[in-house]
Amino acid sequence: MVHSSRRRIGNKKKGHEPRPNTWRDDRDAPGNQGYREVLKENEKYWQFYKEQNVFPLEQFDEFRAALQRDLPVSFRFQGCHKDREQLIHEMENRFFGKIMEAGDTAVCVPKSLPWYKEAYQTPMSRTAVRSHPILAQLHNFLVTEAELGNLSRQEAVSMIPPLLLAPTSDHYVLDLCAAPGSKTTQLLEMIHENDENPKGMVIANDVDMKRCYMLIHHTLKRFRTAACAVTCEDAARFPQIADNDGGLIQFDRVLADVICSGDGTLRKNPEIWKKWTPQDALGLHRMQIAIARKGAQQLKVGGRMVYSTCSMNPIEDEAVVAQLLRDSKGSLRLMDTSTLLPELKRENGVTSWKVFDRDMKLYTSTEDVTEEKMKKVIVNSLFPPTEEEAREMNLHFTSGSFNQIAMKPGQINQKSQRSGVQIVPFVASPFWGFSRQNQD
Ligand SMILES: C[S@@+](CC[C@H](N)C(=O)[O-])C[C@H]1O[C@@H](n2cnc3c(N)ncnc32)[C@H](O)[C@@H]1O
Structure with missing residues (x-):
């Protein structure tokens, strides 16, 4: 399914009244005390993050207080x-x-x-x-x-991935998990910045039809452009797209703002306080890798991809990036992004982490798994790399804020050659993107 945003705008009814004078998300409207009623505590969450070393323990109280404050x-x-x-x-x-x-x-x-x-x-x-x-x-x-x-x-952190991607007017951009579309709009603004009719375009994809509708009718309706198409597809199976001459389109920029546990968005989504367990991330791990891999496969040689989540959990961030780097067999590399947005405060990523299940049971390898049903969940790619592998990957470039991957010649898989790709994993705020090829 492809929607052209121009057709949508052209069909807009005359005399359409502006929406009521309110933000779309009205949870904190007077009379609705939803935020107040939530107990901002979750012992497993605190324990989990104390164990993960994503920031120094002496900063723990600060971390806790920040998450308990309003957004x-x-x-x-x-x-x-x-x-x-x-x-x-x-x-x-x-x-x-x-x-x-x-x-x-x-x-x-x-x-x-x-x-x-x-x-x-x-x-x-x-x-x-x-x-x-x-x-x-x-x-x-x-x-x-x-x-x-x-x-x-x-949200301020949500503005970072498009800034790191920095697309220009002739770029083809793939936004793999796009809805509700705040980053899609930002990417569109960037390709329109110096050109009303840019040669490039953004393909905004989301697997959820209702959220695609929201992307089109709430977000894109405010942005007049013919340079956006919306697709509704599983990002892990995003098809290879052909151009008018039958050549396969490779993207200059890919955003993989993937589905995640959202545990960095507690201030916006207070229901997470009640239900969060470490198992949430375990269940998403394979999907995140599959989406990231598809994004890298659709990337042009010399292109740049951002992988981002709204979780600080290394299982959703560093473990995914590490597996992507392993799979790429040298065709992707992480870049040091410290020269991009130099005023942005950021932390180094971690190179080691711990794997816990729903009950905070610790696993040190797949050999610790005794329950049959956990055998499909606790997989090798959840575990941290060896020190040497982490050093070779520059895994510390992955960060509590974000990082990049640059690229060297090589192959992502047997069917596609890539070189010069940059990936920017972005952690601790909500976002990512990809697409599907004809192969496997
Ligand atoms: C973190 S949100 C994306 C936020 C969005 N990038 C923005 O800036 O507004 C993750 C999105 O991924 C979508 N999603 C989940 N699984 C997906 C999949 N397999 N393929 C594509 N999109 C998926 C969800 O529907 C959700 O809209």
């Missing part, structure tokens, strides 16, 4: 909007001065992110913003501009 409000002005600077100016003039004059110490003026100057963040939650008299006016301004397609409300 900060963040938004970004759309990259290809001609009047972007003027709009930013208007926002600052109309609201920021008034907020500072009010002298309320509990109020924080949104600040531009050091690594993305068109994006803003305030540590205040949406509920706090909406209940403050001046900030509520700012909120209404943001809602209106979002409806008009001039800005996107998006």
